[in-house]
Amino acid sequence: MKKLAILGSTGSIGTSTLSICESFPDRYQPIALAAGQNLDVAFAQCERWRPQVISIATEELAGQLQQRLKSAGITGIEVVHGTAGTVHIATLPAVDFVVSAIVGVAGLEATYAAVKAGKTIGLANKECLVAAGELIMAAAKEHNVALLPIDSEHNAVHQCMSGGTPREVQQVWLTASGGPFRNTPLADFEHITPAQALKHPTWVMGQRITIDSATMMNKGFEVIEACRLFSLPPAQVRVTIHPQSTVHSMVEFIDGSILAQISVTDMRLPILYALAYPERVDATPAPGLKFDLAKLSQLDFSAPDLNRFPCLRLAYEAAETGGNACIALNAADEIAVAAFLEGRIPFLGIPRTIEQVLLQTPGGHPASISHVLEADLQARVTAREVIANQLAGVR
Known part of the structure; x- marks a missing residue:
């Protein structure tokens, strides 16, 4: 029986993880939850799972949750809050496996603490590795911690990597649906609305990640x-547009062989793979995870157009530089996406903002998580200034 801490238990990855726990009650037990601000869902999860500890965003919400639990006659659940609460959840001695699924840098400190505590990590938070990957990977190596990707693309690569040794890998291919605008004329990009950008053709996700998919x-x-x-x-990590989203990623080896991972577009599958690793378990108790081979009748692949998707170009440039550039990339994107959703900047204002922030970001590599958070904060300030200047120019 693996005992789980789920960071981001009320989000899509968190609820999918709890669905796996429901399907495999003899294998996985959630004993610690970090639930953010969704008080109603947090209470319902306490009712169903009776965790040892639950963390919620603020002290006020923690008080409200405690009162609701008391009124419902539910006892024995410790309620904590804030970053310290999330770190407590992630490092609880009884926890075997931590699912890191808090969106953004909010989950960074807890994930890093879990690694240093020697917990196995199921990683669904891109921002942790984008902003602080150098520190997290070094800590994982030092503490002999397994980082198991839950993102469908990296989970697919992890599976395909078993077909050879790291030295035998020629390149990795990450597949992308291309989002809702892969065929939209470039001239129309300036007039794309938030409502249009939030209509993803394949996945149902949160707002920021859906816009990030639209910009690539x-x-x-x-x-x-x-x-x-x-x-x-970066030169060995390639991106290919694959609208069917059937092949989740591929690994090409030096002998010319390419291994592809194919499955349904359901996040329960990569979560189950990470939780069970190095085993594979029969997915029969979780309906809907079996793949219909008839869906392989058409597989399309094409190169992404970096003129259409300048954010992808900026990410490659940041990957080459590393350090502060990657931190700034993530922070500026979050601020720019929020401004776009609020109608303050156009769709192409997102890459324009990010590029300006990267140009103003000093080089260097953070030596600690606190340095990462400082650089993140500064990049956000810069992004807001860039957007304010853009708006002043429009007026």
């Missing part, structure tokens, strides 16, 4: 993540 910044983050997870230079 999400794939850029995955390039950086792959470089760090698999110790590869």
Whole structure:
């Protein structure tokens, strides 16, 4: 029985992980949850799973949750809050496996603490490796911690890597759906609305990651993540547009062989793979994970157009530089995406903002998580200034 801490238990990865726990109750037990700000879902998860500890975003929400639990006659659950609470969840001695699924740098400190505590990590938070991958990978090596990717693309690469040794890998291919605008004329990009950008053709995700998919910044983050997870230079991590989203990624070996991982587009599958690793378990108890081979009747692949998707170009440039550039890339993107969703900047204002922030970011590599957070904060300040200047120019 693996005892789990789920960081981001109320999000899509968190709820999918709990679905796996539901399907495999003899294998996986969630005993610690970090639930963010969704009080209603956090309470429902406490009712169903009776964790030892739950963390929620603020002290006020923690008080409200404690009162609701008391009123419902639910006892024995410790309620904590904030970053310290999330770190507590991630380092709980009884926990065997930590699912890191908090979006953004909010989950960074807890994930790093879990690595240093020797926990096995199921990583679904791109930003951890984008912003602090150098530190996290070094800590994982020092503490002999397994970092098992839950993102479907990196999970696919992890599976395919078993077909050879690291020295035999020619390159890794990350597949991308291309988002909703892969065939949209470039002249129309300036007029793309948030409502249009939020209509992803394949996946149902949160707002930021959906916009990142539309700009292909999400794939850029995955390039950086792959470089760090698999110790590869950016030139060996390639992106290919694959609209069917059937092949989740591929590994090409030096003898010309290419291994591809194919499965349903359901996040429960990579979560189950990570939780069970190095075993594979029969997925019969989790309906819907079996793949229909008829869906292989058409597989299309094409190179991404970097003029159409400048965010992907910027991510490759940041990957080559590393350090502060990757931190700034992530922070500036988060600020720019929020401004786009608020209608303050156009769709192409996202890459324009990011590029300006990268130009203003000093070089260097952070020596600690606190340095990462400082650089992240400064990049956000710079991004807001860039956007304010853009708006002033428009007026």
